Amino acid sequence: MLWLAHNVWERTFSSEILDSAYKPLDLTIRMTASAIEKYVKFVDHFLESAEKHLMEGYQVNYYTFTDHPQAVPGAGLQPAQSLCTVPIKKYSHWQEISMCRMEAINRHIAETIHWEVGCWILVFCLVIATVFHNPWGAETLGEVVVALYPGYFNMPQRWFSYERKSASATFIPDGEGDFYYGGAVIGGLVKKVYDFTEMCHITILADETSGIMAAQQESHLNRYVLSHKPA
Known part of the structure; x- marks a missing residue:
């Protein structure tokens, strides 16, 4: 990219070379996902496919944020992995759920990961309806x-569903923006994810106070990434 970030595609990297660089670092990788109401039913499929394809050879800890903790199934994980269920409040509207997701991840980092020693703690925020079909690793x-x-x-920028209401905290003017990013995968070093989720939570609250509903669930993500380029 123009800001020297890598676009990662299949067959553009060597897993062996990447693993040789990352595995000696003794990484801690936390995978978080929200399972609100009916989405609890996806937990089993998510974990089953993740255990087959996600970060093979690395220690992965899963955290499920849910308003139905008693409904989260007990999945059989590999010995090095763990699953923690984090109870949260019940919400119905997508904007409330999106706000809750950002707030829950931000609080989780502040209350738990903040106290852990080590620079190589990475957090990924995923969608619980995700199913992994192929390896996803250190790339x-x-x-x-x-x-x-x-x-x-492959769409022209003018078709992107950016927020065009100038009063919104997520407003992106015509002609600005690099790509349209989705909310299915957000991750990185713990400090960076903390800053991201905190700012998205703030902009969601700002719009709510102003009586504004963002155009899309990804509006807050795209506004933040426009000013804080991804790596």
Whole structure:
């Protein structure tokens, strides 16, 4: 990219070379996902496919934020992995759920990871309805990691669903913006993810106070990444 970030595609990297660089660092990788209401049913599929394909050979700890902790199934994980269920409040509207997601991750980092020693703690915020079909490994590690939204990949910028209401905290003027990013994958070093989730939570609250609803769930993400380029 113009700001020297890497675009990662299949067959553009060597897993062996990346693993030789990252595995000696003794990384701690936390995978978080929200399972609100009916989405609890996706937890099993998420974990089952993740255990087959996600960060093979690395220690991965899973954290499920849910308003139905009793409904989260007990999945059989590999010995090095762990699953923690974090109870949260019940919300119905997507904007409330999005705000809750950012707030829950931000609080989780502040209350738990903040006290852990070590620079190589990475946090990924995923969508619980995700199913992994192929290996996903160290090629996705970086300070700030986001994913392109598939539906807008080959679309001209003028068609992106950026927030165009100037009163919104997520406003992006015409002609600005690099890509349209989706919310399915957000990750990076713990400090960077903390800053990201805190700012998104703030902008969601600001719009709520102003009586504004962002155009899309990804509006707050795209506004933040425009000013804080991903790695």
